[in-house]
Amino acid sequence: MASQQSDPPPRGAVSGPSRLVVLVSGSGTNLQALLDAIAADPGGYGARIVAVGADRSGIAGLERAERAGIPTFVCPVGEYATRADWDRALAEAVGAYEPDLVVLAGFMKLVGGEFLARFGGRTLNTHPALLPSFPGAHGVRDALAHGVKVTGCTVMLVDDGVDTGPIIAQGVVAVRPDDSEDTLHERIKEVERALLVDVVGTLARDGYRIEGRKVHIP
Numbered sequence: 001m002a003s004q005q006s007d008p009p010p011r012g013a014v015s016g017p018s019r020l021v022v023l024v025s026g027s028g029t030n031l032q033a034l035l036d037a038i039a040a041d042p043g044g045y046g047a048r049i050v051a052v053g054a055d056r057s058g059i060a061g062l063e064r065a066e067r068a069g070i071p072t073f074v075c076p077v078g079e080y081a082t083r084a085d086w087d088r089a090l091a092e093a094v095g096a097y098e099p100d101l102v103v104l105a106g107f108m109k110l111v112g113g114e115f116l117a118r119f120g121g122r123t124l125n126t127h128p129a130l131l132p133s134f135p136g137a138h139g140v141r142d143a144l145a146h147g148v149k150v151t152g153c154t155v156m157l158v159d160d161g162v163d164t165g166p167i168i169a170q171g172v173v174a175v176r177p178d179d180s181e182d183t184l185h186e187r188i189k190e191v192e193r194a195l196l197v198d199v200v201g202t203l204a205r206d207g208y209r210i211e212g213r214k215v216h217i218p
Contacts, residue, residue, distance in 0.1 A: 018047040018100040018204035023107040024054050028061025030105035030126065033193040034200060035068050046205035051097040053090070055109050071097075077109065087112035094119065103200060104158065116160060121210060123158040124203075126196055128188045130154060130170055135163035140185045143175070150174055151184070153192040155199045157215065168203075168215045171195045 022031050031052060038045050052065035053073045065072050073093045080086040091114045094102060104111075104125040111123070129139030131154040134146070143151040152172040159165040171191040175184060208217045 017045075019098060020047050020049045020101050020103055020200065020204075021051045021053060021094050021097050021099040022049055022065075022103045022105050023094075024052060024059065024061030024105050025056065025108040026059055026061060026106050028052075028059070028064045028105065029189070030103075030193055030196055031061050032064050033197050034103070034105070035064065037197045037201065045201050047101070047200060050099065051094075053093055055107065061106070084112060084114065088114045091115040091118050101200065101203060103196070105196070110162070111158065113160065116158070120159065121157060124168070124196075124200065125156060125158050125163075125165070126192050127154045127156065127163050128185060128192060130172070131156065131163055131167060139163075140188060141181045144179060144181055144184060148175060151188065153188050153195060155192075155195055157210070166210060166213045166215050168208075168217075169195055169199050 020034070022034065024031055034049060038048060042048075049070050051071045051073065052062065053075065054062050055074070056076055057074045062072050062074070075086060075090045075093055077083065077086045080089060090111065095118055099119070100122065102119050102123040104123065116123070127135065127139055129135070129143050130152045134142040136142070140151070150172050152170055154170045155168045156163070157165040157168065171194070173184070173188050173191055202217060206218050208215055
């Protein structure tokens with residue numbers, strides 16, 4: 001009787017903690033949420049941050065990483081002749097740390113073809129709206145202006161569009177009658193941080209597979 005081949009492990013499933021590279025552009029509150037989750041359960045969370053990168057120096061996100069003893073790197077767009085050159089340099093800098101997952105945690109630059117060729121399907125991002133509604137830089141403002149009664153946040157895989165990648169998870173936030181863009185965004189951020197921590201840990205521990213636009217977690 002012929003032996004049966006076992007199915008390949010889910011994407012992202014690795015032996016030992018998954019290696020994360022986190023990219024930031026500002027205060028790094030999502031980075032801090034990940035750091036706190038890993039510190040609270042280093043054996044059980046399933047991932048560790050091996051490097052933090054940024055598109056500019058002198059930001060709080062890099063300081064958070066340095067205080068945690070995590071290597072950092074900076075790839076400013078302005079130091080490269082073309083955007084493609086920057087994208088290639090960013091891919092090289094990230095690739096040096098051999099990540100299993102890349103997390104864009106408030107990273108305010110669009111990655112390009114070279115980056116996605118290496119890390120597509122394993123790069124995560126968040127958005128402060130329930131995609132596919134209200135993509136782009138003003139998701140909170142646009143949802144509020146549209147008069148929606150609920151909005152929220154999305155964790156998705158990054159593709160070559162703007163907030164168009166396969167959706168992994170979403171969190172819902174009710175819109176209050178007296179909400180401003182700032183008050184609504186603050187409540188969304190709270191849900192977003194918790195959702196990102198949960199998704200990263202789950203993917204790191206259990207792996208996942210992608211079928212078309214759907215992300216399946218075992």
